Amino acid sequence: MTRASSRRPGPPTRTERGIPEATVARLPVYLRALTALSDSGIATASSEDLATAAGVNSAKLRKDLSYLGSYGTRGVGYDVEYLRYQIAREIGVTQDWAVVIVGIGNLGHALANYSGFGTRGFRIVALLDADPNLVGERIGDMEVRDFAELEAIVKADRVSIGVITTPAGPAQEVCDRLVAAGVTSILNFAPVVLSVPDGVDIRKVDLSIELQILAYHEQRKSGEAALPQVPELPAMNGLTDLPSVGGGVGA
Amino acid sequence: MTRASSRRPGPPTRTERGIPEATVARLPVYLRALTALSDSGIATASSEDLATAAGVNSAKLRKDLSYLGSYGTRGVGYDVEYLRYQIAREIGVTQDWAVVIVGIGNLGHALANYSGFGTRGFRIVALLDADPNLVGERIGDMEVRDFAELEAIVKADRVSIGVITTPAGPAQEVCDRLVAAGVTSILNFAPVVLSVPDGVDIRKVDLSIELQILAYHEQRKSGEAALPQVPELPAMNGLTDLPSVGGGVGA
DNA sequence: TAGATTGTTAATCGATTAACAATC
DNA sequence: TAGATTGTTAATCGATTAACAATC
Numbered sequence A, B: 001m002t003r004a005s006s007r008r009p010g011p012p013t014r015t016e017r018g019i020p021e022a023t024v025a026r027l028p029v030y031l032r033a034l035t036a037l038s039d040s041g042i043a044t045a046s047s048e049d050l051a052t053a054a055g056v057n058s059a060k061l062r063k064d065l066s067y068l069g070s071y072g073t074r075g076v077g078y079d080v081e082y083l084r085y086q087i088a089r090e091i092g093v094t095q096d097w098a099v100v101i102v103g104i105g106n107l108g109h110a111l112a113n114y115s116g117f118g119t120r121g122f123r124i125v126a127l128l129d130a131d132p133n134l135v136g137e138r139i140g141d142m143e144v145r146d147f148a149e150l151e152a153i154v155k156a157d158r159v160s161i162g163v164i165t166t167p168a169g170p171a172q173e174v175c176d177r178l179v180a181a182g183v184t185s186i187l188n189f190a191p192v193v194l195s196v197p198d199g200v201d202i203r204k205v206d207l208s209i210e211l212q213i214l215a216y217h218e219q220r221k222s223g224e225a226a227l228p229q230v231p232e233l234p235a236m237n238g239l240t241d242l243p244s245v246g247g248g249v250g251a
Numbered sequence C, D: 001t002a003g004a005t006t007g008t009t010a011a012t013c014g015a016t017t018a019a020c021a022a023t024c
Helices: A021-039 A047-054 A058-066 A080-091 A106-113 A147-157 A168-181 A207-223 B021-039 B047-054 B058-066 B080-091 B106-113 B147-157 B168-181 B207-223
Strands: A077-079 A097-102 A122-129 A142-146 A161-164 A185-188 A201-204 B077-079 B097-102 B122-129 B142-146 B161-164 B185-188 B201-204
Touching: A021 A047, A021 A058, A021 A080, A021 B207, A047 A058, A047 A077, A077 A080, A080 B207, A097 A106, A097 A147, A097 A168, A097 B207, A106 A122, A106 B106, A122 A147, A122 B207, A142 A147, A147 A168, A161 A168, A161 B207, A168 A185, A185 B207, A201 B207, A207 B021, A207 B080, A207 B097, A207 B122, A207 B161, A207 B185, A207 B201, B021 B047, B021 B058, B021 B080, B047 B058, B047 B077, B077 B080, B097 B106, B097 B147, B097 B168, B106 B122, B122 B147, B142 B147, B147 B168, B161 B168, B168 B185
Parallel strands: A097 A122, A097 A161, A122 A142, A161 A185, A185 A201, B097 B122, B097 B161, B122 B142, B161 B185, B185 B201
Antiparallel strands: none
């Protein structure tokens, strides 16, 4: 309503107002699927093909892509390379984002070594830790630097993304320092709820929460009906060489 | 409708039909907040207190808790210990779940060392890898074992949760082996979409996807209006010693 | 032209939120 | 009893899905 009045008449201009969050979260999945198809030498794919590769249904995929524009051809499908570029551009990974990792324990180590940081689009510019015993240690082709250098590094390398891999204790303080230094996006692996001012985005990765969600569902499986689909369920003791299963079950 | 007919009349029996997924995903956050309050010696907390600690609003928290039952006292709040136990029980972490980790690279290493696996409720019973060079390596008080032993271990230790920290390539095969061995919940860190049969739950943790979601929003910040809240925005060049910011902005 | 597949509409479903009656 | 706070209702919002007209 308020919005309609400020819109000129005519066909809706795509991307006029932002893309839904649920869609944004799936774009990287589509990007990866397209990269895989491209690597297999596939030049064209239907929404059905793409949806299968991305693990969603095709209606959802088409709806998601429709927020970006009309990049497909009716009766044909999508050009893999073209769509891949359009999505990469929309996400913002056609440019490189400078990233710092703070807290070089086991997890920080692992992320520092993570080759290419998964996909292109990100560049680790510094590994930081406050522990003098760690400062100076080489990891791959980088050296751990003192957390005190944060501000200088953020300024020099225009860092906009910070990854927090400290323990829970110092995480909020590290977060505050990152924000004060000018970092506006944070990926938090520490098991705490961090508070940030408006304008700063924060995402959280939490192993123990993920496991607990699985445990919840697991608990409900052992309980009642929801056991595996196989009609006669082997008693799980003694049998080591089960006959192959799946013939004639259901449709 | 179909459901109403199978329900007896009278007051709704809580937890009669499952808890919404969005709520399930927040229960571990509440559990952690309650543990923190408990550790600070706080015995009672209002929904407002709890919501603040968990980073949600109080209406949502009360709605979420209402799916579990009525564990609060009107006019008073919630007994921290009591609610903590109720949530732990609901999630299923009052018992211990046996976990195997498959793929002992950097990340597998990091998770293996992750003290107590974040929260109680989980017990790592084996670290597995197919690489003979890794088998036998000690990590903490565990030893890396051959992936070929998977089936025996799952059977012996009643493992229901598997964590996949292999590269993308072998992940689907590892997943299939886990499922065939009887694992019914999987936490996947490999950057691929895994397919599992019905009855198996799978969750995915994906660093590169998280970073891309941040990049999407970051790109839109640098663009237009959505710049930081500070009125006069330093031009970001030359200035090295900004005056402290935040006095008299907004309210 | 006939067949295939997109992009969009509209219905449905689930999650969030504000407000408040119930009740300690 | 008066004040505080829960548990629940109902309105709203956003996401998913099926279906199909548009169009290659």
